[in-house]
């Protein structure tokens with residue numbers, strides 16, 4: 598029997614759209630210089646170094662693995678209860694610090710920095726390191742899909758009504774280079790009941806590399822609660 602899923606009706610006013618100010622508004626979480634944000638940034642740096650290291654080195658990678666495992670064990674010893682952590686993750690309004698794409702506390706987030714624009718669109722930017730490589734020196738297409746899906750989702754939030762991706766259509770026009778600033782622009786184009794139609798483009802140096810069209814269905818899975 599199919600499970601019934603209740604969706605939250607979310608009008609993401611927390612996105613804080615402020616078209617009146619005429620200034621872009623930061624929608625992603627701003628990274629702090631210390632604390633967990635700094636630890637996640639260090640982990641990102643380590644991942645990048647590992648991918649660039651390769652096997653043709655005299656560096657003692659066995660000893661390295663031992664040291665990294667020791668650090669992981671130390672952090673695991675300090676972990677809070679998982680259910681409580683999930684509640685904490687989702688209780689905040691606005692941008693999530695643990696977010697897979699924009700989160701300063703998530704080491705696998707590039708992270709993407711997103712601004713809501715006065716014209717109702719959002720603009721996002723990042724530079725991808727070699728860990729995201731697909732073809733030589735180019736980003737994996739799945740990473741472009743992730744960044745576009747997420748930015749389109751944030752464009753819905755900026756427009757005032759967010760949802761879940763039901764259909765995402767991508768057009769890969771040219772490869773996305775690693776190590777160069779990329780820009781993603783996205784906008785909710787129309788709404789038909791719960792159906793949100795959103796478009797975006799990932800560009801490098803002003804050249805469109807990947808375009809996206811998506812159908813989102815308004816609503817979100819309920820946030821975890823303590824009981």
Ligand SMILES: CCCCCCCCCCCC(=O)SCCNC(=O)CCNC(=O)[C@H](O)C(C)(C)COP(=O)(O)OP(=O)(O)OC[C@H]1O[C@@H](n2cnc3c(N)ncnc32)[C@H](O)[C@@H]1OP(=O)(O)O
Pocket residue numbers: 604609611612624691692746747748749750751754755759760761762763764791792812814816
């Ligand atoms: C501010 C910062 C914020 C923060 C912003 C953070 C951004 C994050 C963005 C990430 C977004 C994601 O990746 S979300 C994760 C990836 N997506 C998913 O996992 C979704 C999995 N699918 C589902 O859960 C479900 O299928 C839903 C929710 C999409 C739809 O289910 P539902 O709610 O029961 O709705 P349902 O009745 O089936 O459909 C409603 C209407 O939509 C149509 N419809 C549904 N699916 C489709 C489809 N694929 N193609 C065409 N049409 C469809 C139906 O025919 C129907 O039309 P009619 O009969 O009414 O005419």
